[in-house]
Amino acid sequence: xxxxxxxxxxxxxxxxxxxxxxxxxDLTPGKQRYAYKHVMAKVSADADKYPDKxxxxxxxxxxxxxxxxIQVMKEVSIIPERWL
Amino acid sequence: MFIxxxxxxxxxxxxxxxVTINQEVDWDLEAGAIVRKVCxxxxxxxxxxxxxxxxxxxxxxxxxxSYRKLAISLGLPPESSIPEIAAVYLERTNKEPVKPVxxxxxxxxxxxxxxxxxxxxxxxxLPAPMVHEGDGGRYLSTWHFIVTKxxxxxxxxxxxxxxxxxxxxxxxxxxxxxxxxxxxFHGKYKPAGKAxxxxxVIGPDPIxxxxxxxxxxxxETDFAGMLMGKPIELVKCETVDLEVPAHAEIIIExxxxxxxxxxxxxxxxxxxxxxxxxxxxxxxxxxxxTFRNDPITTISNMGVPTDEGQLLRSxxxxxxxxxxxxxxxxxxxxxxxMPESTHHLVIVGVKPIYTNIAAQIAQTVxxxxxxxWFHMVVVVDDKCxxxxxxxxxxALTTKCHPINGIHIWQGVGTPLYPFLSAAERxxxxxxxxxxxxxxxxxxxxxxxxxxxxxxxxxxxxxxxEKVLANWKNYGFKS
Ligand SMILES: Cc1cc2nc3c(=O)[nH]c(=O)nc-3n(C[C@H](O)[C@H](O)[C@H](O)COP(=O)(O)O)c2cc1C
Numbered sequence: 001x002x003x004x005x006x007x008x009x010x011x012x013x014x015x016x017x018x019x020x021x022x023x024x025x026d027l028t029p030g031k032q033r034y035a036y037k038h039v040m041a042k043v044s045a046d047a048d049k050y051p052d053k054x055x056x057x058x059x060x061x062x063x064x065x066x067x068x069x070i071q072v073m074k075e076v077s078i079i080p081e082r083w084l
Numbered sequence: 085m086f087i088x089x090x091x092x093x094x095x096x097x098x099x100x101x102x103v104t105i106n107q108e109v110d111w112d113l114e115a116g117a118i119v120r121k122v123c124x125x126x127x128x129x130x131x132x133x134x135x136x137x138x139x140x141x142x143x144x145x146x147x148x149x150s151y152r153k154l155a156i157s158l159g160l161p162p163e164s165s166i167p168e169i170a171a172v173y174l175e176r177t178n179k180e181p182v183k184p185v186x187x188x189x190x191x192x193x194x195x196x197x198x199x200x201x202x203x204x205x206x207x208x209x210l211p212a213p214m215v216h217e218g219d220g221g222r223y224l225s226t227w228h229f230i231v232t233k234x235x236x237x238x239x240x241x242x243x244x245x246x247x248x249x250x251x252x253x254x255x256x257x258x259x260x261x262x263x264x265x266x267x268x269f270h271g272k273y274k275p276a277g278k279a280x281x282x283x284x285v286i287g288p289d290p291i292x293x294x295x296x297x298x299x300x301x302x303x304e305t306d307f308a309g310m311l312m313g314k315p316i317e318l319v320k321c322e323t324v325d326l327e328v329p330a331h332a333e334i335i336i337e338x339x340x341x342x343x344x345x346x347x348x349x350x351x352x353x354x355x356x357x358x359x360x361x362x363x364x365x366x367x368x369x370x371x372x373x374t375f376r377n378d379p380i381t382t383i384s385n386m387g388v389p390t391d392e393g394q395l396l397r398s399x400x401x402x403x404x405x406x407x408x409x410x411x412x413x414x415x416x417x418x419x420x421x422m423p424e425s426t427h428h429l430v431i432v433g434v435k436p437i438y439t440n441i442a443a444q445i446a447q448t449v450x451x452x453x454x455x456x457w458f459h460m461v462v463v464v465d466d467k468c469x470x471x472x473x474x475x476x477x478x479a480l481t482t483k484c485h486p487i488n489g490i491h492i493w494q495g496v497g498t499p500l501y502p503f504l505s506a507a508e509r510x511x512x513x514x515x516x517x518x519x520x521x522x523x524x525x526x527x528x529x530x531x532x533x534x535x536x537x538x539x540x541x542x543x544x545x546x547x548x549e550k551v552l553a554n555w556k557n558y559g560f561k562s
Pocket of ligand 1: 226227241242243244245246247257258259260261262263264265266296297298299300384392393394397
């Protein structure tokens with residue numbers, strides 16, 4: 001099980017149970033902790049619905065008390081090819 | 085003066101301003117919490133010799149967060165007073181610019197380890213700290229500077245602009261459009277669709293860091309040389325056409341992308357709040373990383389006073405205002421910006437020889453390049469000691485007329501002001517206020533101006549001298 005977090009401005013940025021594009025941070029302990037990943041994923045306010053955990057934070061870092069769950073479908077590249 | 089942070093650290097140790105921590109410290113919040121507590125207690129700088137997950141790396145926290153440390157960095161006795169330190173800074177920076185010199189790679193310790201291309205992975209190589217809980221990421225660049233060049237005239241800029249590690253090869257940052265680096269990126273590279281080469285210098289010598297955080301009126305390479313009293317030694321970068329200080333600890337080279345923005349922040353800022361919300365900001369792509377053996381990452385922890393950003397920005401903003409006002413022939417007695425105000429409040433002393441001189445002072449400083457960073461000007465007369473907060477507060481609360489003495493303007497302001505609305509922040513709106521603490525000149529000094537009641541002003545000289553001479557005899561200790 002992985003743990004991620006996501007920053008949003010309002011809960012409307014996080015529609016449940018449909019495939020959405022998100023920037024999440026990987027919270028796995030170790031050197032890669034807090035690295036960003038761009039993913040296609042489904043999320044739910046039911047903490048047990050999807051395999052991985054998702055912590056929700058608002059724009060200035062405040063943690064939402066409701067734990068979410070997430071299913072990452074795939075990672076997407078965000079930097080255009082010409083700059084890689 | 086110190087050629088690198090290692091010599092400076094030794095001097096801090098000798099002056100009792102260093103604590104060496106040999107037990108393991110976690111880069112994930114623990115190091116940040118140590119530095120924060122040091123700032124809030126004005127304590128000695130911590131040198132952390134063992135960092136979790138990153139053997140061989142070290143941290144140096146709160147490098148310049150007190151006037152004692154600033155005095156040491158300038159080669160002065162630690163107990164020097166603020167006006168003494170200010171006088172030395174003004175004396176050195178009013179001389180001729182001192183151009184840097186280029187040294188060979190073999191004489192540049194920052195080249196002891198070189199990683200280029202895919203091997204230059206920040207997460208693997210560098211212990212970017214998670215400074216505050218809730219920050220949008222690990223901020224590798226908190227006490228550092230970014231080197232860039234103007235593509236038209238070749239002018240070099242060193243600017244302290246924060247950088248957050250996004251992934252191993254990418255950082256994001258908040259390059260404000262009114263900063264010198266921001267003007268070149270937003271005004272030249274971005275419209276031309278060209279990537280702007282950059283080199284981030286982490287762990288520069290203390291003087292170069294002071295120069296980079298100052299609103300220097302010339303390339304900071306030369307400004308640092310003036311403060312140092314000799315040329316700064318630079319070395320060529322590996323992958324970009326830029327030069328960096330040869331004795332710095334860590335160099336990250338790459339380019340700022342003109343047409344991509346990614347999430348940055350939030351971050352605990354110098355105002356003592358996390359104000360700027362997460363937003364899409366500049367993207368730095370990394371091409372190379374070089375560092376010294378046993379490299380020392382500098383950490384500044386911005387928050388409530390006093391951190392080095394607040395102290396040094398107050399110091400240099402105030403003294404550049406001093407130069408500006410004198411260059412206009414305004415008879416000021418001095419300028420002091422209070423670090424405790426997070427460089428938002430400046431006190432200007434003046435000989436009030438004509439009416440409305442306070443408004444002229446405020447308009448000059450608000451309208452200058454320094455203006456976006458502060459919004460409160462307090463003008464006191466030449467009898468008030470600008471460094472004595474009790475005297476300034478007394479003048480403010482007794483001489484400033486609430487209707488005639490307070491003037492407000494709308495100007496350019498940093499979006500980091502916590503009191504701004506979201507719309508004001510987006511549009512760089514900066515409200516400004518002047519507190520004129522001088523009595524009107526048309527009041528008759530004999531019959532209208534209130535006379536100050538203090539030991540120094542209401543007793544004849546011979547009484548003062550008698551009382552002072554007998555002070556201990558009366559039974560007072562000092
Ligand atoms: C620790 C620290 C962090 C800073 N971060 C930023 C930043 O992210 N963006 C910015 O535009 N200015 C930032 N500043 C302010 C600039 O460093 C300051 O404006 C400096 O004068 C830049 O030089 P310039 O006049 O060449 O732009 C920061 C200052 C300090 C002390």
